[in-house]
Amino acid sequence: MELLKPDLGLMFWTLIAFLITLWLLGKFAWKPILKGLEAREKNIKESIQAAENVKKEMADLKSENESLLAKARDERAQMMREAKETRDKIIADAKEQARQETNKIVSDAQSVINQQKMAALTELKNNVGKLVIEVSEKILRRELSSKDAQEKFIRDLAENIELN
Amino acid sequence: MWLKNLKPLLVATFGIILVVFSTNVFAQEQHTNADSAKKPFDPTTVIMHHVQDAHSFHFFTIGDFNAVIPLPVILYSPQKGLSVFLSSRFGHKGENTFDGYKLGESEKITSVDPGVTVFDFSLTRNAVQMFLICGLFIIFMIKIARKYQKGIGVNTAPSGAQNFMEPIIIFLRENLAKENLGLRWERYTPFLLTTFFFILTNSLFGLVPGVANVTGNIAFTLLLGIVALVVMLAGTTSHFWKHLFWPPGVPIAVKFILAPIELAGELFMKPGALVIRLFANMVAGHIVILAFVSLIFIFGELSHVAGLSFSPFSIIFIIFDYFLEILIAFIQAFIFTVLLAIFTGQGFEGSDHDVAPGSHDGML
Structure with a gap:
């Protein structure tokens, strides 16, 4: 069978063709292609890694933000409470002081009124005593003259007395 | 609906074209392989001729026109040294001898002189x-x-x-x-x-x-x-x-x-x-x-x-x-x-x- 007899010439040319192809492709094709593919794979791997890192950092930042926010909220509540306390204290103090002032003014006024009243009463008493003495003096003088005169006198006196 | 009918029609048309076309080629094929046109069709020769290596690209033959690209023949013989020539030197049926070499069965180049050994490094x-x-x-x-x-x-x-x-x-x-x-x-x-x-x-x-x-x-x-x-x-x-x-x-x-x-x-x-x-x-x-x-x-x-x-x-x-x-x-x-x-x-x-x-x- 001619089909099964290898031809030396064709084997020779096949070897030449194969070696040339191997050399040219190996040097100018496979090397850059494989290098490029590897670079791309490395690039993709690194990109995914970087994305993961960023994601993790974002999560960290978020939790940090949340804790900060909570802290701020607490601080605000604290401040509000303190402010309220201060306000209440100021109001209470003011009220107390006002009450004390009022009391003092009222008591002062009362003592002045009492003093005036006592002075007025004393004067009245003095005036009444004087009048009684005057009346008694006149009555006593009339008694010495006549009975009629006395009576008349009394009557006059009585008339003259103005009960003021 | 006509699309359904189109497919077998296409196959049939294509088939007829192919048959008519290849009839010519194979008729010529027969002509090339055999000396007389009456010689019966031998599938083994045709198939082997197509499957095996050759010293030229032979596409078709119509009448006296041969669509052939001859390829270089490179021979080395310890006795005669190197000889390089185109395969067309053998003639399109391989009937000529050149430089003491002839184209034998299955496109094998041998020396006319049996004492000369030949190594064929042709670009087939x-x-x-x-x-x-x-x-x-x-x-x-x-x-x-x-x-x-x-x-x-x-x-x-x-x-x-x-x-x-x-x-x-x-x-x-x-x-x-x-x-x-x-x-x-x-x-x-x-x-x-x-x-x-x-x-x-x-x-x-x-x-x-x-x-x-x-x-x-x-x-x-x-x-x-x-x-x-x-x-x-x-x-x-x-x-x-x-x-x-x-x-x-x-x-x-x-x-x-x-x-x-x-x-x-x-x-x-x-x-x-x-x-x-x-x-x-x-x-x-x-x-x-x-x-x-x-x-x-x-x-x-x-x-x-x-x-x-x-x-x-x-x-x-x-x-x-x-x-x-x-x-x-x-x-x-x-x-x-x-x-x-x-x-x-x-x-x-x-x-x-x-x-x-x-x-x-x-x-x-």
């Missing part, structure tokens, strides 16, 4: 076609490689032909090189890729009607087998040879029987299986296609009606076989490369710690 149609395909493929791949060097496909998405070649390259790198060659994958990947595409491109182009059947030639596959053997042996370690000549775990008497078997298996059967498998698969596909074409003419010799009525069946089978052949071209290129990787991996098994031992079955 297989050789020329192979160089052409390799050249085109090298240009194609270097263009793709330039893109990677420019950063396309590295920093950006791959574009154009990169999308086509990249999955194949990555598949071979991952499943052949890294799987079977362990730590040494980087050294062997260019070789495996070249072997794969060398076989694939030649197989696929060999399917184009009218061109040579390169991968279906035993010389081509034998040389690839020898290259495979050399690469395999170059990577072997002492561990491999120790296992070969002194198989562990068997009685001493058995060792003496086992060693020659192992040696023959490693050195001849493994690469031999590669050589025969690729050759047989590729040549068989071509023979089947040509046999279906020949059937038309065998029937045609009985009567024209029989030949014409059989032609659609032949054409359907030929189309089916063509698709099969495309598939086989890929499969055979892959099988050759994967076995090459496995055999090479077995050669230095045990020397690298990450090579899984004994996990491969060599006989696919």
